[in-house]
Amino acid sequence: MMSAAAAIGAGLYRRAQTVLRTGRPEMADRTFVSPVCRYVDDGRVAAERALFRRFPQVLCPAADLPADGWCARDIGGVPVLATRSAAGEVRAFLNVCRHRGARLVAEGTGCGRRAFACPYHAWSYGTDGALRGLPQDWGFPGLDRTANGLRPLAVAERAGVIWVATDPHVADLALGPLADELETLGFADHVSFMPRSFELAANWKLMLDASFEGYHFKTAHRDTIAAMFADNVQLIDEYGLNRRLYLVRSNLSAATTEAEFAFREHGNAIYHFFPATILLVQRDHAQLTWLEPLSPGRTRVFDVALIPAPPDSEKAAGHWRRNVALYRRTLAEDYALMESMQCTMTSGANEALTFGAFEFAAARFHTQLESELKHPAKS
Numbered sequence: 001m002m003s004a005a006a007a008i009g010a011g012l013y014r015r016a017q018t019v020l021r022t023g024r025p026e027m028a029d030r031t032f033v034s035p036v037c038r039y040v041d042d043g044r045v046a047a048e049r050a051l052f053r054r055f056p057q058v059l060c061p062a063a064d065l066p067a068d069g070w071c072a073r074d075i076g077g078v079p080v081l082a083t084r085s086a087a088g089e090v091r092a093f094l095n096v097c098r099h100r101g102a103r104l105v106a107e108g109t110g111c112g113r114r115a116f117a118c119p120y121h122a123w124s125y126g127t128d129g130a131l132r133g134l135p136q137d138w139g140f141p142g143l144d145r146t147a148n149g150l151r152p153l154a155v156a157e158r159a160g161v162i163w164v165a166t167d168p169h170v171a172d173l174a175l176g177p178l179a180d181e182l183e184t185l186g187f188a189d190h191v192s193f194m195p196r197s198f199e200l201a202a203n204w205k206l207m208l209d210a211s212f213e214g215y216h217f218k219t220a221h222r223d224t225i226a227a228m229f230a231d232n233v234q235l236i237d238e239y240g241l242n243r244r245l246y247l248v249r250s251n252l253s254a255a256t257t258e259a260e261f262a263f264r265e266h267g268n269a270i271y272h273f274f275p276a277t278i279l280l281v282q283r284d285h286a287q288l289t290w291l292e293p294l295s296p297g298r299t300r301v302f303d304v305a306l307i308p309a310p311p312d313s314e315k316a317a318g319h320w321r322r323n324v325a326l327y328r329r330t331l332a333e334d335y336a337l338m339e340s341m342q343c344t345m346t347s348g349a350n351e352a353l354t355f356g357a358f359e360f361a362a363a364r365f366h367t368q369l370e371s372e373l374k375h376p377a378k379s
């Protein structure tokens with residue numbers, strides 16, 4: 001019997017051949033508009049940031065949290081502390097002291113801590129989050145220590161990434177079948193390479209709009225990657241709020257047989273995890289990118305390459321550096337466009353942005369986002 005991954009590959013192969021033969025990308029039955037107010041309203045950003053807290057967000061690549069290690073990082077302004085036990089179990093907490101709310105640990109990473117002592121009055125917590133001790137505890141008669149451990153967060157280690165929900169009311173992280181698929185591709189064991197973060201002067205959704213179509217490659221990326229891809233051929237599959245876009249490479253032709261077709265050889269796959277995490281799977285590695293909305297016109301962008309093993313030679317390091325450099329040069333072309341678009345949003349030229357019938361992944365994303373903002377899932 002065919003494996004799930006092989007079945008997906010066979011389906012993609014046949015769809016790609018149909019698109020190449022007909023010369024028409026897969027399409028929805030109509031166009032779609034997204035009002036520009038969604039990209040510029042101050043009030044919306046607060047609602048969007050609250051929404052982010054309910055969904056899986058990236059804390060760090062899994063390899064950056066080794067056994068017996070910890071990682072403290074703010075996600076969307078929420079201080080998070082994660083620990084991994086010597087046996088490998090990952091836990092996450094709000095990085096907030098239960099006494100009077102001091103931040104427990106400064107942002108950073110480390111190994112070998114047995115406990116975390118608050119810098120204010122020295123309440124101390126184990127790596128399992130339990131309240132271990134407090135000076136002069138006779139001053140807190142009736143304090144239930146078991147109810148005053150660090151507030152736990154839902155956490156998952158999937159596809160080489162530590163994911164957390166920063167809303168402590170979220171009980172479970174649903175990453176769905178796309179995370180399983182990434183694990184079959186081997187990402188659970190990958191390591192991080194050349195991480196960076198920076199602020200982009202554009203709304204976070206502009207970046208996703210650009211990630212959901214290859215229509216712009218021929219123009220915007222004519223000097224970088226356009227020649228590597230078939231023009232405007234993206235095969236899109238939705239899994240709940242998440243989706244995979246398979247961007248067909250120009251090395252796939254009518255002469256390529258199904259037996260010759262290889263998922264990572266004949267295309268790049270963009271895995272989108274709602275709301276704003278993208279894993280771009282390439283031939284021999286991936287690029288993980290995630291976004292944090294700061295204001296209508298500002299976004300913090302994080303990206304890191306996930307590679308199969310730490311480079312063991314200058315030659316290997318050079319290979320990965322060249323790959324990351326091409327990725328960043330390509331993305332810089334997108335970022336320049338997004339920053340210029342952000343300035344046009346309030347010009348009055350457009351009341352709404354128009355998405356073509358083959359740009360339907362963006363349309364679906366906006367529809368889902370509107371729905372989640374209006375009808376938040378019960379928690």
Ligand code: FES
Pocket residue numbers: 097098099100101102118119120121122123
């Ligand atoms: S606020 Fe942490 S010990 Fe007082």
Ligand SMILES: [Fe+2]
Pocket residue numbers: 210216220221330334
């Ligand atoms: Fe692009």
